[in-house]
Amino acid sequence: MHELKKGIYWVGGIDWNIRNFHGYATENGTTYNAYLIVDEKIALIDTVKSTVSSQLISRIKRIIDPSRINYIVSNHAEMDHSGSISDILEFCPQATVITSKAGQKSLQRHFKKEWNFQVVKTGESISLGKNTLSFVNTPMVHWPDSMVTYLPEEKILFSNDAFGQHLASPEHFDDEIGWTCVRKYAAKYYANIVTPFGKQVNKALAALSDLEIEMVCPSHGVIWRSYVSRIIAEYAKWANHDTQNKAVIVYDTMWNSTEKLAFSLEMGLENAGIRCSVRNLKQNHISDIMTDILDAKMILLGSPTLNNGLLPTMGQFLTYLKGLKPDGRLGFAFGSYGWRGQAVKEMEAMMEEFKWEQPLKGINVEYVPDESDLSEAVKTGEKLGSMLL
Numbered sequence: 592m593h594e595l596k597k598g599i600y601w602v603g604g605i606d607w608n609i610r611n612f613h614g615y616a617t618e619n620g621t622t623y624n625a626y627l628i629v630d631e632k633i634a635l636i637d638t639v640k641s642t643v644s645s646q647l648i649s650r651i652k653r654i655i656d657p658s659r660i661n662y663i664v665s666n667h668a669e670m671d672h673s674g675s676i677s678d679i680l681e682f683c684p685q686a687t688v689i690t691s692k693a694g695q696k697s698l699q700r701h702f703k704k705e706w707n708f709q710v711v712k713t714g715e716s717i718s719l720g721k722n723t724l725s726f727v728n729t730p731m732v733h734w735p736d737s738m739v740t741y742l743p744e745e746k747i748l749f750s751n752d753a754f755g756q757h758l759a760s761p762e763h764f765d766d767e768i769g770w771t772c773v774r775k776y777a778a779k780y781y782a783n784i785v786t787p788f789g790k791q792v793n794k795a796l797a798a799l800s801d802l803e804i805e806m807v808c809p810s811h812g813v814i815w816r817s818y819v820s821r822i823i824a825e826y827a828k829w830a831n832h833d834t835q836n837k838a839v840i841v842y843d844t845m846w847n848s849t850e851k852l853a854f855s856l857e858m859g860l861e862n863a864g865i866r867c868s869v870r871n872l873k874q875n876h877i878s879d880i881m882t883d884i885l886d887a888k889m890i891l892l893g894s895p896t897l898n899n900g901l902l903p904t905m906g907q908f909l910t911y912l913k914g915l916k917p918d919g920r921l922g923f924a925f926g927s928y929g930w931r932g933q934a935v936k937e938m939e940a941m942m943e944e945f946k947w948e949q950p951l952k953g954i955n956v957e958y959v960p961d962e963s964d965l966s967e968a969v970k971t972g973e974k975l976g977s978m979l980l
């Protein structure tokens with residue numbers, strides 16, 4: 592039994608084996624966190640993905656008879672959090688489903704059920720007895736319906752997707768994992784789920800800034816109790832697309848020509864004193880590359896030309912990047928070709944669409960780069976590096 596504070600319990604589900612969460616590589620699985628507040632009235636904050644519904648029900652049954660639940664708060668209708676509402680309502684059909692206006696619509700569209708809904712909005716609250724559920728709408732963090740629930744008496748924020756991490760572990764708290772590790776998972780989560788919504792994150796942070804928060808209970812991963820102010824500060828940086836003088840080289844290669852250019856550019860950037868990651872798209876999952884990109888100022892993209900265009904791995908990556916919209920980066924394209932060299936132009940056009948500044952024209956080498964081409968690529972890396980400093 593995981594009692595966080597008196598009468599407040601973690602009752603979620605652990606998905607140890609999931610390795611792909613709608614395209615995001617979850618190398619250590621994830622959790623779907625739900626929380627039970629036992630007071631004069633009993634509230635369940637969010638549910639879990641339907642595949643681990645039995646875990647939720649077992650954990651609730653260890654604490655109370657689930658027929659006693661009065662409220663089910665649905666902070667967000669995505670099915671990793673709403674997927675077990677029907678299962679819970681079988682025990683407590685009288686319970687009220689508390690959600691935002693958009694949440695009600697979304698739940699109805701997903702489940703085609705007319706549950707006993709109560710729509711809430713920012714500033715509204717519901718008393719459970721000693722504790723109060725207080726609601727703040729946080730649209731687009733992560734869907735239009737998203738909201739968070741605050742418990743002022745205990746200074747707990749039930750933040751749903753915000754501040755989450757895809758990490759399955761027997762530990763439940765940030766300090767049991769350590770800042771470096773939990774920050775890494777939180778950064779990957781932000782990079783792959785929240786990046787497009789920086790403006791909305793800023794609005795949500797502003798709306799929460801007056802609250803005293805001692806504990807943040809997200810809907811994925813461990814609970815924040817020791818690093819609350821640190822993770823809020825990180826969110827503020829990420830939301831503003833604050834970057835460091837770092838470079839990420841993302842490339843794929845057919846006959847190693849583009850790879851030779853990638854390593855020469857890396858040498859040049861290193862000579863200029865720039866920290867640089869080099870990620871081959873065949874060996875690195877795009878969701879891990881996004882974590883590198885989260886706080887990197889310069890992105891170098893490399894692809895040879897295949898069939899008059901990009902290698903499909905680069906096409907896939909650019910599609911992913913386009914959706915996530917990291918702003919304010921410096922871009923550079925490079926590649927190799929046999930007879931026509933459209934790949935570099937396509938990458939440059941895409942970066943133009945992203946509104947990334949491209950301080951230098953790309954490198955495009957016919958067939959195999961020679962010593963002179965590679966030496967030029969090192970010099971280009973040095974120039975790019977000097978522009979970052």
Ligand code: FEO
Nearest residue numbers: 669671733752810
């Ligand atoms: Fe964890 Fe947007 O659902």
